[in-house]
Amino acid sequence: MKKLFVGLAMLTAMATGAAFAQMSKPDKPYIVLVHGAFADASSWSDVIKILRKDGYFVIAAANPLRGVKSDGQYIASLVGELKGSVVLVGHSYGGSVITEAANGRPNVKALVYVSAFAPDRGESVAELAAKFPGSTLGQALAPAVTLPDGGKDLYILQDKFHAQFAADVTAPQAALMAATQRPVAAAALDETSGEAAWKQLPSWHIYGSADKNIPPEAMAFMATRAHAREVEIIKGASHVVMVSHPQAVARVIEAAAGQ
Template sequence: MVHRPHRNLAGLLLAGLTITLLAALGISTGTATAATHGQPQSVSQASSAKPTVVLVHGGWADSSGWNDEIASLQRRGYPVLAPANPLRGLSSDADYVRSVLKTISGPIVLVGHSYGGAVITNAARGVPNVKALVYIAAFAPDEGESLAQLVTKNPGTQITPDALIERPYPLPGGGEGTDLYIKAETFRDAFAGDLPLRATRLMQATQRPFSVAAFTEPSGPPAWKTIPSWYLVATDDHAIPPKTQRFMAARAGATTASVKASHVPMMSQPEATTRLILQAANSVG
């Protein structure tokens, strides 16, 4: 019989590495300590008493737009999460974000940019530990309103039908939806005119598609009626007119600040954006 000591040794090493990795992640391996009683700690339990900041991006974008704010908040000891917004439909996107929120223990500061504001307006319903809403050049719809209605409420938007490309996509179970993309020749002026051309070319090429369903679906009862809110108005915004932003902020009773920025102040003015988020976070007892 041929003995294979190397195979046994490899198995032992693998088992040891697995136990070490699980321990590093705070996952019990069956030898629970008295401190944890065999239960893994949540992110918020393991962190300080600071609220968790959840950042929700908008259409034609992704979570990387929050990179500067994430780094700044983490340096200050805040737990931060920036989930991917599906961009498929307002109610379904809000349901997804709500499912993420329900995995977080402790108070939450919920932040939304652009369409992400409509998502947080709906996602915060039924999540009692959401203690503050922060809108960054964002939609804050009332019940029954759609983004299509709000974006045309006042003149000034460059997100018009001739600025968009429509592309069909298959729906689960059959049928067809329509995605919207901003044309290359329009993207920078309409979306991010205060960022370098090199950056906006990359943003346009990598933009995530934004469905017509998300743009036209009516919003539900707004969380800003019961949760304190903050709003950052971007005064050079060519996507959501600043007049409309001020209207939504006033209607929500939001603590409002303004910054000279395009539609993406979290990228062009990250310090001002972070400052408003911190104001909301500091209000959470």
């Protein structure tokens, strides 16, 4: 069943990518946005508005959140259908996905990590989150939902979502995000990454100093290790910096696109 799901997802991405390719802007790279766990593609809405206004063609992909390798293959299949250069942007767990997806795709020109993981080969999201103190995510997770294949899906408890995930957005907006969050397979958080694309590609990093999901110290470590072209730290920003500070995030993405 899992293989069937992945196969269908790839076919959908390829068909979608082909349709998008007909609408490309040859003077600018495509921007492909990959959301993380406990979010969805709408988390990029305000960033998309800015990028589109500035002339970029943007695709906010639906990240399956099933596993680093399979999710990376899904995004890579979409990227492979785009007839032009691409900037891959990942939020949170989505950083692991773009790190995987960029491998073997010569049209990817840059990586942007937005409050995101940038793993090296053999590292997992869970390992990196625990590398430095500060994450309180484990205390906010709902009891795992058992899937038909025996796997587990994880959610953030709705009454803890605002403080844990999105402390610097309004309460009504956080409540909506909590209700529409997409779960991540528990196994995905422990799955180790393959080759680290940031070793071959330039990267940009932006995150908040008040992130409770990924310790800021961990993100600083990953950005330094990747020899990031630029690192922007938004004082007081939560894990969803693209929601609370879309202008700053868009600026960093455009810097990567213009290099």
